[in-house]
Amino acid sequence: ATPTSIMVGTGRAAELGVLFRKGQALQTLRDTKVVALDKTGTLTKGQPELTDLHVMPSFDENHTLALIAAVEQHSEHPIAEAIVVAAKARELTLATPEDFQSLSGLGVAAKVNGQKVEVGADRYLIRLGYDLSALNDTAQQLAKEGKSPLYAAIDDKLAAIIAVADPIKEGTPAAINALHALGLKVAMITGDNRHTAQAIAAQLGIDEVKAEVMPDGKVAALKALREQYGPVAFVGDGINDAPALAEADVGLAIGTGTDIAIEAAEVVLMGGDLRAVPSALAISHATLRNIR
Numbered sequence: 001a002t003p004t005s006i007m008v009g010t011g012r013a014a015e016l017g018v019l020f021r022k023g024q025a026l027q028t029l030r031d032t033k034v035v036a037l038d039k040t041g042t043l044t045k046g047q048p049e050l051t052d053l054h055v056m057p058s059f060d061e062n063h064t065l066a067l068i069a070a071v072e073q074h075s076e077h078p079i080a081e082a083i084v085v086a087a088k089a090r091e092l093t094l095a096t097p098e099d100f101q102s103l104s105g106l107g108v109a110a111k112v113n114g115q116k117v118e119v120g121a122d123r124y125l126i127r128l129g130y131d132l133s134a135l136n137d138t139a140q141q142l143a144k145e146g147k148s149p150l151y152a153a154i155d156d157k158l159a160a161i162i163a164v165a166d167p168i169k170e171g172t173p174a175a176i177n178a179l180h181a182l183g184l185k186v187a188m189i190t191g192d193n194r195h196t197a198q199a200i201a202a203q204l205g206i207d208e209v210k211a212e213v214m215p216d217g218k219v220a221a222l223k224a225l226r227e228q229y230g231p232v233a234f235v236g237d238g239i240n241d242a243p244a245l246a247e248a249d250v251g252l253a254i255g256t257g258t259d260i261a262i263e264a265a266e267v268v269l270m271g272g273d274l275r276a277v278p279s280a281l282a283i284s285h286a287t288l289r290n291i292r
Ligand code: ADP
Pocket: 039, 040, 072, 075, 076, 077, 079, 080, 104, 105, 106, 107, 108, 119, 120, 121, 122, 148, 149, 150, 189, 190, 191, 192, 193, 213, 214, 215, 240
């Protein structure tokens, strides 16, 4: 491509809110075969709400939620925010947690008023030695509805299963259809529950799902997609997404996401709307069509 055509292409993209930090990315984007997207905050709004709370027989619902929310006050995960908001809506008093621990990609733990509280993904509680089989059916049902099941233990006893749901962004279905129309494969990479991820992917017509991926596993998931399909673009918003944005043939960061993600990306989507992704691809195709 000539420097002039690249300038025209990146200029047109900028009008649509797509900033190319490097002109080179317009050419790399042209050869992309698969677009992988982070789920939380990219495909979805990143503002989950607590939808379900089932406590085990000997546990009180409000007391259990108050303990869980007390711990989550110290977490920065969007899930934590959902739980704290739900507890406050019930006007529960949240104690200050002690010995707070956050395990990236797994969950959180702390002492609250002398009680030990552990909250997180199934793999976290299983790792801690809990038997979750009594809640398997409930978890399956929640996941089928596209909700993310989480488990809580109090004083070494399985206490509750809760679920959060994160609404899909308005532009997401149209963006995925447009990517398919351009002949690309679409993949989702997420730390979330496999069944939840699959339910959401099915709803959106996403071709490939990499779920229950630990934060340091996103790069490996991306490499596997490249192996299978060819050059890969990755779209993400979080701190955890920065290594994958750097590894991708083209990294596209959500402009409303974290600075660390933006710095790792070659392309920045100024709004949160994913329809900018097929727009950028279409511009790269149009710009480079006449050259090769
Ligand atoms: P994602 O952003 O895709 O959900 P993460 O790696 O941040 O991926 O988290 C993976 C999983 O770990 C979450 O889906 C959740 O099950 C669990 N988890 C992480 N942080 C928390 C938290 N503060 N409270 C409860 N569960 C958590």
